Amino acid sequence: MNQKRIGKRTIKLNNRPTIIAASSIVGPKEGQGPLKDKFDLILSNDLYGQKTWELAESKMVQTVMEMSVRKADKTLDDVDLLFGGDLINQLFPASFAARELGVPFFGIYGACSTMAEGLCLGSMAIDGGYANYVLAGTSSHYCTAERQFRFPLELGTQKPMTAQWTVTGAGSVLLSSQGSGPKVKYIVPGKVIDKGISDGNNMGAAMAPAAVDTIYSYFDDTKDDPNSFDLIATGDLGKLGKQIVIDLLRDMKIDISNVYTDCGVEIFDIEGQDVHCGGSGCGCSASVFCGYIYDKLVKKEFKKIMLVSTGALLSSTSTLQKQTIPSVAHGVVIVND
């Protein structure tokens, strides 16, 4: 009997991998939102001193990685592994950041689920004793994502009200087997779920069933009580996807509504900032987790949380080929005990 596997899906980490530091950067618009006091750095300009948006995104993710290492009084030489990725083709931002950081690099792609995917894999690497220090993080940028997945910004294309606003933001964690901080206790790897949504402007509906599958699996495996959590946060479902999660889980006899929010709902003032259904992008759950949620954990205002970052695995090619949108959501349970 494998003591690390709980039920069908959940993995229990017995060696208490610890998030000893976390860092976040956001863009100007995110820096005007309700969480503006929670981020380490708010950019005054989307280009961050670079010549292109992709290079700006790369600098963002490089900078949050360096920040996390510095906050823990470590150097990049102390770090054994780096898990990173983003939405941009061939992980341009993460790959170029990894080149500058010089840390052995495993590129990961889970679309906007990347923050939780990195936390899962990084925590396993620490828990298993394969690394002493691991960096994990991700980024997204409104301008790089829009032009890659949708339309050139210059067109000024209107979006339907189900659409979301890609967050310009990045977040990183430094994981270790030593030191103090919140611990990763359970991880829940996500299955790819596709309920037939093909509208890339309704990603909340496409991704919500994947989040439901992951959250349900955790509670089914562990028999844990949703109300034992201070917070369950999905990645970037927005207000429509958030409601779908509540409704579908309630149908499955799991009520998370008392403790549940979505990072895409939290990061913007949805009505006031004209972002339709809310924020999206890898940087959404990354900056909200590494800024707001991590801060609450460190201050012991949260004792137990679940982060379920959600990713839509579409591409412009799959969209042109009239395919539906497969989605994935990885879960991480983080505790303060």
Added chain:
Amino acid sequence: MNQKRIGKRTIKLNNRPTIIAASSIVGPKEGQGPLKDKFDLILSNDLYGQKTWELAESKMVQTVMEMSVRKADKTLDDVDLLFGGDLINQLFPASFAARELGVPFFGIYGACSTMAEGLCLGSMAIDGGYANYVLAGTSSHYCTAERQFRFPLELGTQKPMTAQWTVTGAGSVLLSSQGSGPKVKYIVPGKVIDKGISDGNNMGAAMAPAAVDTIYSYFDDTKDDPNSFDLIATGDLGKLGKQIVIDLLRDMKIDISNVYTDCGVEIFDIEGQDVHCGGSGCGCSASVFCGYIYDKLVKKEFKKIMLVSTGALLSSTSTLQKQTIPSVAHGVVIVND
């Protein structure tokens, strides 16, 4: 002192994660090459019964995953984790295959280093007891890669002699803590190395320094003898990159020339099949490892090998922005003892 870390980079797996099955599929051209008897399936048509090349590539990777499970007398329900990825934007082939397979999925991106990246991460997951069965694999397809990274095939664009031919192929392994087969003993995560090559038609030269860095790190960490290997195989450097590896390592006082080859050199009859410098693509080292090398390991003709899959982390966007080509190479040492 961490017993699992050897020197600065190498990770030793003490619980003997075992490759209990491996499977491979290649396209028609690869099926006419010198390794044609080593693959499980040779496609008679690049489209594999699908409407698009991307869907054909997805079916290839799905099929090799199913084959590996079947060869081990297991079912997909037995498999706890799937590590997969490919060259195509947002991992279209792997993501859609993961949807069909229904196994919890960690998407990975290391360009053509993906086979070794999946072996690294999958082996850690088995070694650490986080999973009982893990699938890892990858694919590439000449037609999907060419049109994404270079030119529409219909143009019939000529390539310089330093260019390589993207392999249409897929490979997968099933890893377990139980059962018989070759064991993954060491893994060597790659750093991102960039020596300033910017020519996407000279990937061998771009990637060779990353392979050198990984191979050198292994020998520096372990003090192992290159001639104790039956084979050291890089991923897809082609004949030019292969020579660069030999030369650079010899300058560093490590001579692997007696036991060294490159999968991109092996898979094609380089002169006879008009592939310029040889094969490339994730599917190159995947199909050569899962076909030819795994077969030799199972037959005990090889006792100890190192696979160093190599990836060029460029994108069409980074190329248009006149960036150089960062590269990565992950290493895996597999033994038969």
